[in-house]
Amino acid sequence: MGSAFILYSRISFLSKVFPLKTYLYFPLLNATLFWAIRKAQEWKEEIFSWKVWLDPDRIETKPDEFVLNFFENHTGLNRIYESEIRERDWAALREAFARLYPILGLGDPFLSALFHEEIESENYRKIVSGFEERVNQAEKDIETLEGQSGLLKGLKTFADQMLSLNLDLISQDKVQTVLAGLIKKHFEEKDE
């Protein structure tokens, strides 16, 4: 009840400062909550730094065995990338790895919320093909909005309010699921 109320008030707030970018509500709130729970001093920088998790150089240097292991040990990826795995198509596997490892491997809080629908429907190929476009768009939209003074304050209020509910006792994936559900419900109610 408490978290739903807080969330609705934050969505209303985001609707005011961000009226046309509803797709960013969940990633922004999820990333805010993630860093707030970790009590990172530099949470603002973390949210707005827009670094995809793990330096692309590091992802590029992972050994073939590690890349293969990532695909083989993930039930969804194992099935979807079956032919690439069988044929050891390194070019395709590495291209997909560079986009999927930050999300499915490391659980980047912003990206995993940005691609939440694709993850839920196991449409991993869609993530790979639309990754650059979607991430660049989000980055551009946030950058244009970053200057607006109220956004950070609003996100901070959200983080503080959610933290007062002792959410740090709940795991990241549970928080993410609850958050996604509440946002979905809010939009459904709005449509009706």
Next chain:
Amino acid sequence: MSKGFFSKIKMAGVQCNYRTSGLIILFFISLFSSSACVSHLKKAKFHYAQGQEHSRRYHTEKSISSQGYMLKGMAELNLEFWKEAEESFRNAHSYGFEEGEEWAQQLSLLGLASSMEALGIEDSSFRIYGYLLDKSKLKPVTIVAAQKYTDAMLRKALHLDGKERKKQLSSVLKEVQKLSDKDLSCGFYHYLQSQVYSHLADYRKSFEGALMGKELGLPTEEILRDNDLQIIFCYQNLKEELSSEEWEEFRARYSEWIKKWKWKGPETPDWKKER
């Protein structure tokens, strides 16, 4: 008689008055002159003390400014605001912090290497990272240089085969080992070693490096998670590689570690969604 007596007394009185007046004048002269002396002395003392105070304050302000800029620079360094940190160290140097100039130069080199790398001038940027690895006393700079250097070396190794590849990997391993010999408590250097051992398919050593990295602490959340996934990768490979006896021994120790880390299972860290 009485006249004579009185006149004697009078004379004596006059004489006495002259003497007293002289004494009084002398007293006042000495009083004025001594008070004038004291006043000058006081003034001199006052101005001297003021001078001392100004000098002390000047030095204190200078040292506070230099300390302030140095601390500001360190904070910026930790946040990886390289340009800002460079400027702060230069300011700290101008206020008397001797090492400020050298630190600023190292940051300038780091920026240069990064720009060169972005432009594809890899060999020169590589040389600068190597230089910083050897010379820099600033840990955040050494960490970035180590990271960039190792990544570049590993990227090269991926395009090599057989002996050449092994030679390249041994060379980068040696560099990273040198770093952790210098600073054994830096978890990030153990993480880098673990990554190199993974390329060499030495999963036992890679596991040890990742374990040390985790226990000593890693600089960011994503590196911590990447390191956890390296631990799991090693666990899975060692399961295939070790004899059943060795595996049992390893598994027992592994169980102790994951219990300590509060993992959900041998292949599921605390932060990972269960599948």
